[in-house]
Amino acid sequence: MLRMEDKIRRLCTQLLVAEGDEEEFRSILVELRGALRQHVERLRARFATYPFVIERRVHGTPATVELPRLAQAPDFQMTCHICDQPLRLAIDTAADEEGKAVHETCYIKVVLKDNSPGTSAVD
DSSP, X not given: OXXXXXXXXXXXXXXXXXXXXXXXXXXXXXXXXXXXXXXXXXXXXXXXXXXXXXXXXXXXXXXXXXXXXXXXXXXXXXXXTTTOOBOOTTTSEEEOTTSOEEEHHHHHXXXXXXTSTTXXXXX
16 A cells, blocks of 8 residues: 555656646646645644643753644644645645655646656655
């Protein structure tokens, strides 16, 4: 079974190849959007339950205090690793290969650019 990232990369490559055939292009695009949506939902689920901990030192003894979940922190702001614009965590985020938060559309543009026939992929 392919990892989701591999499936997304494969679909992006197929999308570039199918640019001449509009019907095939649309069907691959629908599948790619579904795979991206599923990937984002999995990441959101993992990220929403991630515990954030602050370490405080009191008289030389470390003590930890848990913070509220990220989704409940009203002043927390993340920016897209690609375009540096703010991310809306519940709406338009994805993660790149390094796990950095990005807009879904920014990530698609980068993947399509990296997989274009004029560039060579380094594995």
